[in-house]
Amino acid sequence: MRRELVSPGHGEMTYEIRNIVNVAEKLQKCGVKINWENIGDPIVKGEQIPEWMKKIVADETMHNESWGYCHTRGVLETREFICDLTNKRGGAQITPDDIIFFNGLGDAIAKIYGCLDPGTRVLVPSPTYTTHTLAESANAGSAPICYHLLPENNWFPDMQEMREKIIANPSVTAIMLINPDNPTGMVYPVETLKEIVALAKEFDLFIIADEVYNNIVYNGQKTVPISDVIGDVPAIALKGISKEFPWPGSRCGWTETYNFGRDTDFQKYVNSILTLKMNEVCSTTLPQRCIPAIMKHPQYPVYLEERTRRYEKMSNITWNFLKDVPGLAVNRTNGAFYMSVAFEKGRLKDNQSLPIENSEVRSLVEGLVNKQNVSPDKRFVYYTLAATGICTVPLSSFNTNLQGFRVTLLERDEKESERIYGILADKIREYLAS
Numbered sequence: 037m038r039r040e041l042v043s044p045g046h047g048e049m050t051y052e053i054r055n056i057v058n059v060a061e062k063l064q065k066c067g068v069k070i071n072w073e074n075i076g077d078p079i080v081k082g083e084q085i086p087e088w089m090k091k092i093v094a095d096e097t098m099h100n101e102s103w104g105y106c107h108t109r110g111v112l113e114t115r116e117f118i119c120d121l122t123n124k125r126g127g128a129q130i131t132p133d134d135i136i137f138f139n140g141l142g143d144a145i146a147k148i149y150g151c152l153d154p155g156t157r158v159l160v161p162s163p164t165y166t167t168h169t170l171a172e173s174a175n176a177g178s179a180p181i182c183y184h185l186l187p188e189n190n191w192f193p194d195m196q197e198m199r200e201k202i203i204a205n206p207s208v209t210a211i212m213l214i215n216p217d218n219p220t221g222m223v224y225p226v227e228t229l230k231e232i233v234a235l236a237k238e239f240d241l242f243i244i245a246d247e248v249y250n251n252i253v254y255n256g257q258k259t260v261p262i263s264d265v266i267g268d269v270p271a272i273a274l275k276g277i278s279k280e281f282p283w284p285g286s287r288c289g290w291t292e293t294y295n296f297g298r299d300t301d302f303q304k305y306v307n308s309i310l311t312l313k314m315n316e317v318c319s320t321t322l323p324q325r326c327i328p329a330i331m332k333h334p335q336y337p338v339y340l341e342e343r344t345r346r347y348e349k350m351s352n353i354t355w356n357f358l359k360d361v362p363g364l365a366v367n368r369t370n371g372a373f374y375m376s377v378a379f380e381k382g383r384l385k386d387n388q389s390l391p392i393e394n395s396e397v398r399s400l401v402e403g404l405v406n407k408q409n410v411s412p413d414k415r416f417v418y419y420t421l422a423a424t425g426i427c428t429v430p431l432s433s434f435n436t437n438l439q440g441f442r443v444t445l446l447e448r449d450e451k452e453s454e455r456i457y458g459i460l461a462d463k464i465r466e467y468l469a470s
């Protein structure tokens with residue numbers, strides 16, 4: 037081409053969460069039975085959507101309005117309903133104009149970072165859900181600026197480091213957090229949230245809080261939405277139905293803007309996000325129209341409770357099997373449906389392996405792990421996948437130098453979960469000793 041089409045860095049972007057699926061599918065063709073412990077889609081993992089919820093959606097399709105465009109910000113009645121939920125908590129007070137609907141939070145994330153001046157940076161967690169970091173660093177044309185979540189401290193953030201990073205990088209104008217967190221399953225203590233808000237206030241920053249898992253908490257924990265503690269600091273919270281209903285295929289999520297009027301730069305920025313959405317007219321109408329009826333349904337809290345109890349059970353089964361394996365840092369998870377496990381420094385080496393009987397599978401895996409620049413945890417994940425069929429995701433693919441793996445807690449059968457994590461624990465011991 038006359039000029040380069042792709043800016044530096046873009047071409048190399050890989051999305052390991054999806055890559056691992058390609059590898060697993062190849063192994064499947066060689067006869068390996070795969071346990072998909074990498075998947076964050078409850079529907080693919082067998083979640084049964086209740087009849088009452090399906091009926092609400094079916095009834096909504098009978099209204100002509102569900103087939104049309106809606107307001108660029110989203111369906112007004114739904115925005116009013118959501119506003120009420122937030123305002124009733126007594127923290128930040130919003131109006132329907134502070135809400136914008138998107139085609140899933142993936143769409144919101146792309147616009148949130150894409151509308152920033154490339155010289156303006158967002159401090160992001162490490163490890164983290166890479167949709168955020170890929171969008172942020174692509175917009176800035178530079179590597180992410182991170183604060184670390186510490187495996188030795190329940191995956192809580194290093195607050196001293198957060199302050200130091202803000203001071204050392206004057207381009208940082210926002211702090212991003214995910215609560216409850218993907219990929220660690222950590223839930224932010226309210227004190228930590230208050231400290232983050234205080235830092236933002238001190239340095240004139242805004243906050244981006246991804247709260248898509250806000251109502252999926254267990255082990256007696258509570259998530260505090262950022263709106264409860266935000267005071268007068270400008271912020272954007274991201275919420276959605278992909279994980280909660282769960283209806284990921286609806287591609288429906290929204291942002292709530294707090295303290296829009298407090299800062300003219302922030303106003304301009306949020307308006308630029310709205311303008312981008314305006315260019316697309318609006319987001320999908322049907323799921324928005326279903327939200328109030330589903331959330332108000334008497335069975336909704338019962339259903340959500342049943343599911344979070346299940347995640348709690350699966351989390352504790354996983355934790356019980358892995359916590360005593362030497363060489364691992366394993367934290368109990370309290371929210372969302374992921375667990376990240378880190379290997380202690382130096383435990384993974386580039387000559388470790390597991391015996392694989394099937395020669396076709398063995399040569400496929402050896403071909404993959406013997407490529408250049410394969411991280412030690414990717415090597416571990418490929419070997420365990422080939423030797424056991426258990427598909428996890430290397431932790432290093434979540435914007436971190438830590439070595440480890442992430443699993444999802446969406447298995448529905450307790451016995452099967454015990455079987456899977458019993459095998460995984462044994463194989464980790466074997467791999468580390470090899």
Ligand SMILES: Cc1ncc(COP(=O)(O)O)c(C=O)c1O
Nearest residue numbers: 140141142165218248276278289
């Ligand atoms: C933290 C987090 N935010 C956002 C998303 C994307 O959600 P959506 O389906 O609304 O695009 C995910 C999906 O896994 C996620 O884990």
